[in-house]
Amino acid sequence: MDIMDPFTSELLSAPGAAGQATEFESDDAYLRAIGALPPRRPRAPASVDHPATLLPSSLMLPSSCVIQPAVEASKKRAAPEPVSDVPSAAPKNPAKRPRTRCPYLPDYDADIDFNLREKERNATQRPSPDYLRTVQGGRMCERTRADLVVWMDELAQHHRLAPGTLHRAVSYVDRVLSARALSARGGDDHKLRLLCAAAVFTAAKYEDRSAVLRLNAADIAKYCGFAGSKEVTAMEREMLATLRYELGGPTAHTFVDHFTRNSRGERNMEVRRVAHRLAHTSLLDYGCLRFLPSAVAATALFLARLIVDPAGSQEFFEDLTGYKPEDLIEGMQSLL
Incomplete structure (x- = not known):
C-alpha cells in the first residue's frame, strides 16, 4: 500500500474544497478577462491586532528605543522659558560692578573698571x-x-x-x-x-x-x-x-586717565590736566601710600573740578570713581 503525502491527505480530507475553489477561481478569471466583470481591486493588507500594552515598533526595537507618538512627545517636552525684560531673581555676578548712570559710558566699562580695581588690591603689587x-x-x-x-x-x-x-x-x-x-x-x-x-x-x-x-x-x-x-x-x-616680575599694577596716573577717558571740551581737558598734576604731587607724600591708587586719583579729580570750576557740580562723580566725596577727606587733606 502506497503511503500518501500528509499534505495531500489534508487537502483531500476537506469535502469538495479543492475542486470548488479551483472552479470558482477559473470562472471568475474568465469573466473578468472578457470584460463581463470589472477588474479585481487590490486587497488592503490585513490588520494585525496587537496587545494594548505593546506597540508595533516594540516588536523589533528595545524599550529604550521605542518612538513615542508626536502627541505624547509634545506633552513631555519642557515648556520654553518665558521671555521677559524683567531681570531674573538669580544672584548677580559679584565680580561685576553695576552699570553706571553716565549716558556716555559703554556697557563694557564696568568690566574694565573691575579689572583695574582687582589689580590694585593685589597685595604683591603694592x-x-x-x-x-x-x-x-x-x-x-x-x-x-x-x-x-x-x-x-x-x-x-x-x-x-x-x-x-x-x-x-x-x-x-x-x-x-x-x-x-x-x-x-x-x-x-x-x-x-x-x-x-x-x-x-x-x-x-x-x-x-x-x-x-x-x-x-x-x-x-x-x-x-x-x-x-x-x-x-x-x-x-x-x-x-x-618684584617677582610683576610690573603691571595700575597707578594713580592710570586711574586719572581711566576716570577722564571720555573728557571732551576745553574745561574738561583742563580738569584732566590739573588732576594729573595733583596726582603727580602725591608721589612726594609718603603718607599717600596708605591709600589705594584709585582713591588718590579720585581725590585729585575731585579737587581739580573744584579748582577749575568752583561753582560746577560733581555730577556722576561717584559713578565715575566709585567714591563718595566724604570718603576722600583724608586724601584731600594730604594733597592740600
Whole structure:
C-alpha cells in the first residue's frame, strides 16, 4: 500500500474544497478577462491586532528605543522659558560692578573698571604703607624719599619719557624698599640712586615701547654718573627678581586717565590736566601710600573740578570713581 503525502491527505480530507475553489477561481478569471466583470481591486493588507500594552515598533526595537507618538512627545517636552525684560531673581555676578548712570559710558566699562580695581588690591603689587619704620628701621626718612622722587622726575623729564613713567617707577622703588633693607647712609646712597635709575629705565620701557629706541642703560649711567651700563642692568635684574616680575599694577596716573577717558571740551581737558598734576604731587607724600591708587586719583579729580570750576557740580562723580566725596577727606587733606 502506497503511503500518501500528509499534505495531500489534508487537502483531500476537506469535502469538495479543492475542486470548488479551483472552479470558482477559473470562472471568475474568465469573466473578468472578457470584460463581463470589472477588474479585481487590490486587497488592503490585513490588520494585525496587537496587545494594548505593546506597540508595533516594540516588536523589533528595545524599550529604550521605542518612538513615542508626536502627541505624547509634545506633552513631555519642557515648556520654553518665558521671555521677559524683567531681570531674573538669580544672584548677580559679584565680580561685576553695576552699570553706571553716565549716558556716555559703554556697557563694557564696568568690566574694565573691575579689572583695574582687582589689580590694585593685589597685595604683591603694592608697597607697605609704613616700610620706613618696619623694613628700613628708621634709617631712611620721608624727606630722603621725597628727594629721590624729585631726582627721578628730573631723570624722566630729561629723557622725555611717557607721562606715567614716574608713577610706575616710584611704585617699583617703594615695593623694593618694602621688601629689602637699604639705607641712605654712606655707600648705600649710591645703591639707592642706582635702584631709582633702574626703576625709571624699566618703567619707561613698560609705559612706552619706543623708549628703547632713544634710551639705553649706557645713557642712564652717563646721566647719573655711574661706572657703566653693566651696573644699571645688574641692578635692574636684581630689582625685577625682588618684584617677582610683576610690573603691571595700575597707578594713580592710570586711574586719572581711566576716570577722564571720555573728557571732551576745553574745561574738561583742563580738569584732566590739573588732576594729573595733583596726582603727580602725591608721589612726594609718603603718607599717600596708605591709600589705594584709585582713591588718590579720585581725590585729585575731585579737587581739580573744584579748582577749575568752583561753582560746577560733581555730577556722576561717584559713578565715575566709585567714591563718595566724604570718603576722600583724608586724601584731600594730604594733597592740600
